[in-house]
Amino acid sequence: MNDSEDVQRLIRLKRYETPGEAYFEGFLKDFKERQRAEMLRGSARSLLLERIGMWFDELGGARRFVPIGAMAATALGIGLYFVGPQREESASSTMTASQGNAGPAGEAAAMETILLKLPKPKVRIPERSDVSSREGAPILPASAQSRLREL
Amino acid sequence: MPEVDRAPSSGEVPVAAVPQALPALSPAPLEEAEDRPGRRPDPDLDLVERARSGDTHAFDALVEKYTPKLYGLVYHMTSNREDSYDILQDVFAKAYRALKRFRGKSSFYTWIYSIATNMTLNFLKKRNRRRNLSLNDVDLSIENDPDFIEATSKSDPVREANLSELQQRLNMAMQKLSVDHRTVVTMFDIQAMPHAEIARILGISEGTVRSRLFYAHRQLQAYLEDFRK
Numbered sequence: 107m108n109d110s111e112d113v114q115r116l117i118r119l120k121r122y123e124t125p126g127e128a129y130f131e132g133f134l135k136d137f138k139e140r141q142r143a144e145m146l147r148g149s150a151r152s153l154l155l156e157r158i159g160m161w162f163d164e165l166g167g168a169r170r171f172v173p174i175g176a177m178a179a180t181a182l183g184i185g186l187y188f189v190g191p192q193r194e195e196s197a198s199s200t201m202t203a204s205q206g207n208a209g210p211a212g213e214a215a216a217m218e219t220i221l222l223k224l225p226k227p228k229v230r231i232p233e234r235s236d237v238s239s240r241e242g243a244p245i246l247p248a249s250a251q252s253r254l255r256e257l
Numbered sequence: 258m259p260e261v262d263r264a265p266s267s268g269e270v271p272v273a274a275v276p277q278a279l280p281a282l283s284p285a286p287l288e289e290a291e292d293r294p295g296r297r298p299d300p301d302l303d304l305v306e307r308a309r310s311g312d313t314h315a316f317d318a319l320v321e322k323y324t325p326k327l328y329g330l331v332y333h334m335t336s337n338r339e340d341s342y343d344i345l346q347d348v349f350a351k352a353y354r355a356l357k358r359f360r361g362k363s364s365f366y367t368w369i370y371s372i373a374t375n376m377t378l379n380f381l382k383k384r385n386r387r388r389n390l391s392l393n394d395v396d397l398s399i400e401n402d403p404d405f406i407e408a409t410s411k412s413d414p415v416r417e418a419n420l421s422e423l424q425q426r427l428n429m430a431m432q433k434l435s436v437d438h439r440t441v442v443t444m445f446d447i448q449a450m451p452h453a454e455i456a457r458i459l460g461i462s463e464g465t466v467r468s469r470l471f472y473a474h475r476q477l478q479a480y481l482e483d484f485r486k
Binding site: 109112114115116117118119120122123124125126130133134136137138140141142145153156160 | 313317320349398475
């Protein structure tokens, strides 16, 4: 019997290291509980991530194209980010134009907004109760005017 | 099936360089390990179909059936019973989630064995190099094993060592092997799987399996030198 066979015989003895029947019964019980808990939880996100991971694992030879695909997706995302606001602006201008051509009701509403005017405020000048507005009023009050004449 | 990148071991050699007399102790082929053309139907097919359609009891039956065998694989590779427990729970959970993608190209046994192997290899790659052993008790029926009787009759160190010491030495020797070498030793020597089945599960050639076994045995001889005097 050679040395290799001796070693193999010794290593084979490791199969006598067993945890016992009770261990396996407890294992199955724990697994059932875990399985039920997972089913109840139903974490869609983790399942999605795991399946994506598995899909990548299965890609095999095509795995080298993954970085290219990721770069393309990033570029697309950046492009959409910059194009997005411009679309919003053009959409709002189109909306204003369409409001202008919205028919008689729309026109009336627009006219009301334009023709709305506030009344002119009436300004009272002290010691000249007869003057109701600034138009045509002397710059100096009457007392000052008389003093000016005396001078 | 999840794939694990496995770099070839430093000790691998071309098939032609491996002595042909290597498989002197050919293990008995496993009943479930027949994936070659013309194989008989998968004995688990009915349970698998029922489990795929949502019958959790059918999957429980599969778990019950394969837990001892898969536990042996994981335990002998990790030499840690707590880690083995956790890994195996994850293996069955993952298998259950992936069951819908099982196409029956291989037997269910080969499929789930591959999942267990890959998850264990991934675990060992992440685990610290130094890790305490956490070993199961040795079944006392070992004293009736012909290999044990022969080892104790011809080797003084084995005879003098108690069972616990022998167990410690064997596990320490196993943990000194590279992960790839430990895997083939576990499958071939401890679990008695044929070369073809090991090759299929690991996704390597039979020649590579023999090569790894050859170098693993040579390393074990060195580690257990004093037990073979």
